[in-house]
Amino acid sequence: MEILNNLLPQIEHFRILGYWLILLVSLLESLVLVGVIVPGAVAVVLAGALAEQGYFDLGDLIWFAAIGAVLGDGISFTLGRHGAGLFKETNKVLKASYLEAGERFFRNHGAKSIFMGRFIGLVRAVIPFVAGLSGMGAKRFYLWNIISAFAWAASHLLAGYFLGQAWQMVEVWTSRAGIFLTALLLLFFCTSLLKRFIVKQGRQSLDLCRSLWISVTQALIANPDVAKFVARHPRFFSFASARLDRSRFSGLPSTLLGIAFLYTLLLLGGIVEDILALDPIVAVDTRLANLLYFYRDEMLVNGFLWITLLGKAKIVLSVALLCTVLFWLRARREFILPCLLTLAGSGLFSLLGKVAFHRQRPPGIGVYTEASFSFPSGHATIAAAFYGFIVYYLWRQAQSRNVRLNLLFGGSALILAIGFSRLYLGVHFLSDVLGGYLLGFLWLIIGICLVESRLFATGEKPLPQGSPFRIRLTSAALIAAELIFVILSGLQYNPARNSSKSVGAANPVGMDVVGGFDRYRLPRFTESISGKRQEPLNIILVARDEGSLASAFKAAGWQPADPVTIGTVSKTVKALMGNESYPTAPIAPAFWNGRINDAGFEKPTPAQTVRQRHRVRLWKTDLLTTGAGRVFVGTISLDAGMKWGLMHKMGTDIDSEREALLKDLLLGGRVTDSRTSRFVEPHSGRNFAGDSFFTDGSLSVVMID
Template identity: 30%
Template sequence: MHALLDYIALHPTGALLAVFLVAFAESIVLVGTLVPAGVAMFAAGALIGAGALDLWVTLGIAALGAIGGDGLSYEAGRRWNTQIRAWGPLARRTALLERGEQFVRDHGGKSILFARFIAPVRAIVPFLAGTASMPRLRFYLVNIGSALVWSPTHILPGVLFGASLQVARAVSGRIAALLLLIVALAWFVAWLARLAARGGAPVLRNWRDALLRWASRSPASCARLRRYVRAVIDPSRPDSRTLLFWILVLGGGSLMFLLTARGAVTAHWFTGIDMSVLNRLQALRTWPADQAMVAITEMGGVRMRVLVVATMALWFLLRGCRRTMRYWLALALATEATIRALGLLIDRPAPLGLPAGLEHVSFPSGHATSSIILYGFLAYLLGRNAGPYARATLAACATAGVVLIGVSRLYLGAYWLSDVVAGWSIGLVWLALAVILYTRRKVREDIHPRALAGTLAVVLVAGIAWVFTTRSASDLALYTPPLRVQAITQDQWTDAAWRKLPAYRLELRAHRDERFLLQWADSASDVERALQGEGWLPAPAWSVRSALTWLLPSTDVRDLPVLPRYDQGSNAALTYIRPDRDGHGRMVLRLWRSDYVLVAPGRPREIPVWYGAFYDERFAQPGHLFLLGLTRNLQDPAQVPPLLPPGLRLLPRPGPRADVLLALPAQNP
């Protein structure tokens, strides 16, 4: 990725030409429907955020391309209207032309502006404006204005994403990879939902018609089954589509659970998948991501489940929705009973050996099972009488929460992938059963969905804040592998043990990112005292106020907090800065604490051994909107001694590619 960004920064003409051509082709009649302009503009914005392209130049090039594409389509429509309409590919798309003509008739000159942002008509409206002989002055005024709005609308989100990804990558490649994984997963779920919505409805109708034909021709011995089929899927009956959908979910969930349970217990290939997913997610762990995942996982924990179930039951009781309350409590009890029963039946150890107990039943995942049942049923109740957009929003929110809870359990090593999939499967079964019974019994109680949604949001936010503030330390300790500190002598360190300390900053597995050229044995206070004599300053602490200074291009480099960096998921324990004389950059020293301490007979004090690296940090200003730190790791050992205090005792040791400097303690341990 860095090589690609460096190449584009050195040769921006090609990237800008691609931006122009995409923006230009998007508005060409018929061709524009095949051009992924939104994706291309977002990618261009990401390159801007990464510092490879200039913001204002890219915005201008994209706007010029859009103006030229619309202008060409308009002029072609004015001059070659008949010939283009008779062109084979366009002649076969009369529906597209009719839609565009109606759009122009409805909106007039504003259609040029609207078409920029509406995919089905964006490539045809400028052409039709030309065929309708719209005045040139009117057209080009709207054309230029709409292009100036369209360009930043499509590019600026990419700028923010590229900058955040660059910052995440600068902080930790693991965080960047985890961010990309979550974005890709969200995109996949959204794509799958759209695919199911578009292709699933015709399939459901065909299956329904086939079942109804079978019911009309079935023998008399199947009269009871025939009546049941008609009662459930007859389109003339209310809620028939809902019942048919959830019956299919019930069947699909049951089949998926059986396959997952069999694969998890007997199939070696499924075990291999479990191990692969666990190892890859463990390789992405960092301390801030651990905190975020612990907060997310609490949404599906026992304490949050009890809080949500009790609060919603009280809400239904106070609103007089007693039948809904009984369904809700029965579903919650069935959920917990299923989790415990299957956990006892399939006694499976957790991946990281978490202690057995109420929260640590491995198969199926209690978090995955309960989250899909409880939050899914609440989403169904809230969207039952809502419009399509509200139902889609509720479904998306519930799905995102369920998926994030499952991913958090995998990330923290609490469950195997098969545990989570099995939890989702059995959860779908119980959710489908509850919805089918609730619908068949025709429960029509008014649950006051808007007020209920607000109450649920308050309960979730307050509950997560309460649980996280009271349990975060213990939960983080539960999911964090213990560290082992080894005591050695100074001679053992200088002779051989120094080779066992990390030589590179490790981010993703088997990825050597930056060299560690310094190992320093001394207490933290002695290290700070020695560095301050050479102009080094402790890095500013992170806070809301200090973080906002990154948004001010005029901020002094002394006031900017240093972006954290992680080695094998751990942040640097000591961070110092030394500003350059010109004020445009600074040197950064990051020190990580190793697993070794130096000891000596008769001396009770243990001296920690640190390892670290120097970074030359320069600052860019993309579009003069914010600061972006560009960091270079020092690779030459000869550059290190001038940066350290002159009285420090340095002992060079030959490394595989460069020398490593050992800074001996001020007093022998």
């Protein structure tokens, strides 16, 4: 680190020289005589990292690195025209085996090898030499040489540029966002395993099901009783047989699509009914929104802003225009009208749903403010309908089974990411996104029906063996233009951020703190994520602020729990495996009034192990007592051990834990007054993990100095 600190000022002092050094190493790395041993790519990546720190201009570096690469390849190409005598197996660097490898690569890939070879190890410096040796035309060579040089320079410098931000990534991965990112990686890993299983076992499973189906149907047909029943109802079985006919759209295709449409419609009706009746999904909405708020991170917010941009009107319309032109150019015009109808219908019905339900957005947690109503999510609707249609089109054109699976998994990931971005940014509830998906799938099915009926009526056109070069070039240019438009839109997309979520500041309760629960209709029990009632609150603390509260717990011998991060979770797992002490191990979040707890404190048991500990979760309320004391509510319990090897088991006697905490606080000397009163009816119950508890229903009210 000391060497780097001394080196960077020198680099800054010789900044102009640095650009020429990058040109030189890029030239040497592409030179047939020395490119095998010169680590030019490493130097270019390092330069990109220094550009991120402000020591170089990234755009200028790309020019210098690309020009060096062009010159190096040009020299190698010129040398290649004078023969292969430079390469001998006895040489330490210019071995004949390298030349043979380069010749094989050039023969296999032709002119493309100039571009591709730039990025491939030891043949990088050999390919231009082989091109000259093979008599390749200079104009053709330099065209691919220049294109590949700029691509190589940009990719390596950008890799270094983002590598220069690695320290920020370390901060992210050791924060709450790290937990979130780890969950996403685990999901991706499990999805990859599922895809691999389908690739390997899917065909066999389908063949087995098909064989069983044929065997069962043949056995039924051969049964004389079944034959008599069929003979007595010829119209019904004729109709049923027609519905299973694969040769007509009105047969099996329309049957399957009709069943899918009806099932999706019923699911959407269920979501609407749940919202109107305030069923459990609405309870999940609020708690999931608060849970995602708990794991919010600025870097992830910026990433999801890019993803949510794909559902914005101008991006969707530009992609729709691109698809229309490509369908026309590639003679797939039967997809144009269904695609546009799917987009227009899903957008219109999403708008009508918002007007009909007038559902408000999640209060107080949105990264930015959306002007429209919440249900259904327009982004989720468009993602399922429009982007789903694009996936359907690509799936229809793909010939390989593996390609089709990749399209389905990749398209599903994109659609889910767009919907999840709305949840993470706090602008939609879960039921909004689910309702949007279902509405979008309805219109996707309609679009598929329109295409399939047309293809069955006119006969599906065979795919062309190869599109003319001008069509491929035009298509590539249009797609590139669309990508540039999306990137520029993303760079300009910076919605005004809302202020951080905060608790209200003025709900006075005088000195009757318990009475404030009835006055302001606050719940007296904690909740699961689905809103199911858990253990009751059993302590209320009144303090000036969080600082005085933390000071009182410290004086009482309790320590604040560490935040939930990758590092603290790993440390907890290590302590659990070794049955060791970790007095500030993180506490899993819990819900009260739809919110995650704001703080947690803990105290070790005499066993001095992370498996057992006294813990309290606290929520900051908007209640104020006389003298502007802030009211905090909480639950105290004992982690009495582990269950299933995964989670703590709660002790049954939560009243004893309440009394023990009150005693500790009194001994700490920061309590000015305390009293215990009946808060709920005595009862026993179970928490979300199935652990039983009992309580006399009392609650302690503690005034902190």
